[in-house]
Amino acid sequence: MSPIAEKLRSLNITLPPVSTPSAAYVPFVQTGKLVFISGHIAKKDGKPWVGQLGKNMTTEEGQRAARAIAIDLMGTLQTAAGDLQNVKRIVKVMSLVNSTADFTEQHLVTNGASELFGEVFGEAGKHARSAFGVAQIPMGACVEIELIAELA
Numbered sequence: 001m002s003p004i005a006e007k008l009r010s011l012n013i014t015l016p017p018v019s020t021p022s023a024a025y026v027p028f029v030q031t032g033k034l035v036f037i038s039g040h041i042a043k044k045d046g047k048p049w050v051g052q053l054g055k056n057m058t059t060e061e062g063q064r065a066a067r068a069i070a071i072d073l074m075g076t077l078q079t080a081a082g083d084l085q086n087v088k089r090i091v092k093v094m095s096l097v098n099s100t101a102d103f104t105e106q107h108l109v110t111n112g113a114s115e116l117f118g119e120v121f122g123e124a125g126k127h128a129r130s131a132f133g134v135a136q137i138p139m140g141a142c143v144e145i146e147l148i149a150e151l152a
Helices: 003-010 059-081 106-125
Strands: 028-031 034-041 087-098 128-134 143-151
Touching (some): 003 106, 034 087, 059 087, 059 143, 087 106, 106 143
Parallel strands (some): 087 128
Antiparallel strands (some): 034 143
């Protein structure tokens, strides 16, 4: 078992299969050694995790949602890479947080994903990042995250 697979097992994480896109796009595109993973929305019990940070969700709930997205993203990345062991680096994460105009902890919400990537991939999981507050996300989801990874 690869070190990454062992780490996921120790965290009790089972990666899901790639979700079917809900609009006119593909789950990922590879160009050269870079893989661009389309935005994944937060899901809870298989349905969109609906909510707005600063209104009816706490930062801690947002972090859990972002962590859940990271697991979904790794499932898609595993399909794109053939095996997560083929991932050389998580390059960039972009996070959109459905939040009120006065909510300012988008960066802390996004830590839910960033910290898991670091835990699973080690140094290779440290990445550049952007976190934005937005007025709405498709299907009312609380968080959406996309990522760019480099393959070996």
